[in-house]
Amino acid sequence: MDFEIYELPEAAKHYPTPKVPMLPAFSFSDLSFLADNSRHSRFLQPDAVFVPSGRMALYYVLQLLDISQEDEVLLPAYHCGSMLEPVLYVGASPVFYSLTSDLQIDIGELRRRITKETKALLVPHFFGFAQDLDRLRAFCDQNSIALIEDCAHSFYGTAGEQLLGSVGDYSIASTVKFFPGVEGGVLVSNKEEIPAQQIFSRSQGPYQQLKSCINTLEMAANYSRLGILGRLLKHRSKPDDSSEKVRSEYSATTEKKRHLTRDVFQWFMPEQIGVRASYTTKAITTYWNSRTNISKRRKNYQYIVSELCNIEGIKPLFENLSDTTVPYVIPVLIDNPELTFPKLKHKGIPIWRWEELVDTDCNISRDYRLKLIQLPCHQTLSNYEIEWIIGSIKKILI
Ligand SMILES: Cc1ncc(COP(=O)(O)O)c(C=O)c1O
Numbered sequence: 522m523d524f525e526i527y528e529l530p531e532a533a534k535h536y537p538t539p540k541v542p543m544l545p546a547f548s549f550s551d552l553s554f555l556a557d558n559s560r561h562s563r564f565l566q567p568d569a570v571f572v573p574s575g576r577m578a579l580y581y582v583l584q585l586l587d588i589s590q591e592d593e594v595l596l597p598a599y600h601c602g603s604m605l606e607p608v609l610y611v612g613a614s615p616v617f618y619s620l621t622s623d624l625q626i627d628i629g630e631l632r633r634r635i636t637k638e639t640k641a642l643l644v645p646h647f648f649g650f651a652q653d654l655d656r657l658r659a660f661c662d663q664n665s666i667a668l669i670e671d672c673a674h675s676f677y678g679t680a681g682e683q684l685l686g687s688v689g690d691y692s693i694a695s696t697v698k699f700f701p702g703v704e705g706g707v708l709v710s711n712k713e714e715i716p717a718q719q720i721f722s723r724s725q726g727p728y729q730q731l732k733s734c735i736n737t738l739e740m741a742a743n744y745s746r747l748g749i750l751g752r753l754l755k756h757r758s759k760p761d762d763s764s765e766k767v768r769s770e771y772s773a774t775t776e777k778k779r780h781l782t783r784d785v786f787q788w789f790m791p792e793q794i795g796v797r798a799s800y801t802t803k804a805i806t807t808y809w810n811s812r813t814n815i816s817k818r819r820k821n822y823q824y825i826v827s828e829l830c831n832i833e834g835i836k837p838l839f840e841n842l843s844d845t846t847v848p849y850v851i852p853v854l855i856d857n858p859e860l861t862f863p864k865l866k867h868k869g870i871p872i873w874r875w876e877e878l879v880d881t882d883c884n885i886s887r888d889y890r891l892k893l894i895q896l897p898c899h900q901t902l903s904n905y906e907i908e909w910i911i912g913s914i915k916k917i918l919i
Contacts, residue, residue, distance in 0.1 A: 543871035563672075591638060599624065610789050648674050651675065737801055
């Protein structure tokens with residue numbers, strides 16, 4: 522295995538905390554104990570198995586598929602470390618396939634990468650935008666390899682008539698991206714029942730359970746939610762004085778890379794193997810109102826994109842949402858990322874990008890590593906927060 526992975530620049534470790542939550546924040550009013558949420562997502566159906574993270578769900582899928590040393594898994598060249606490390610942990614080799622500029626998977630490219638060692642194809646629906654599952658399913662069947670749907674960004678949404686997550690042999694999702702919480706992943710099988718009793722050796726202890734609950738509430742409180750309870754829980758941090766330091770000392774981007782090994786895991790936590798998700802994660806995911814989650818995400822996406830699409834220097838990757846897309850975030854491409862990205866970060870605008878990826882021959886991934894930024898559109902953003910994000914971006918770019 523001869524790969525190099527880009528490191529995070531020093532500056533990235535010193536950016537101020539965003540002023541608006543990047544991921545959903547908890548509120549009691551969004552829970553709905555009567556709604557039937559299961560028809561909105563494959564991951565809310567009764568056979569879904571809840572685990573501490575999406576990466577842990579991927580690890581179990583690789584185990585269930587009996588993937589180990591000598592085996593190869595096809596992974597997208599545009600990825601994050603938590604998609605990669607479970608593959609390394611089970612001893613298999615990642616083989617990276619290139620993507621098109623709209624992050625779709627090209628079957629010709631898969632044909633070039635497949636070998637007799639290939640056991641599975643990992644298919645992410647990037648940012649909630651579905652891949653062409655019929656063609657990918659047919660490709661996997663023709664080549665007798667497993668299809669793993671990575672729905673970390675697509676807890677909801679459909680492709681044709683089918684819910685995302687229901688075409689792969691196995692599918693995984695990440696609950697923290699769609700629901701308030703500090704941890705959580707799910708796996709489902711569309712093949713045979715998952716032997717959950719064999720997978721899990723233990724539930725989280727009372728301390729971890731309580732911590733998961735309190736951290737979820739605290740996160741909401743830090744973003745001024747939860748009324749009086751929120752004010753009691755609010756964590757009073759010292760004013761952040763790191764910004765000036767960063768501006769003068771560190772560069773916002775780096776070309777530094779480290780050699781990829783199986784000894785050091787940055788994102789995958791082997792100590793979580795065998796542990797169930799917390800009760801808090803499972804309860805919030807099950808009882809959160811899916812209908813409003815879906816409609817608010819779509820509405821926020823469309824509104825923010827309509828406000829950004831005429832600004833020079835920033836371009837939404839997808840201007841339109843199909844009727845069946847439920848976005849996780851808004852992917853946008855920025856000009857001059859070396860200058861623009863740190864400016865947006867210093868302003869406290871919630872943005873992410875995938876900088877730490879393996880260097881491959883995919884030019885799109887190389888380009889998107891710095892240029893593609895993710896903006897939130899989640900259901901718990903207030904109108905004020907949305908206007909603040911848009912106004913702050915305009916101030917920086919216009
Ligand atoms: C596409 C994709 N797959 C899998 C994961 C892993 O999910 P989690 O963070 O819950 O482990 C992520 C996390 O960012 C992701 O973006």
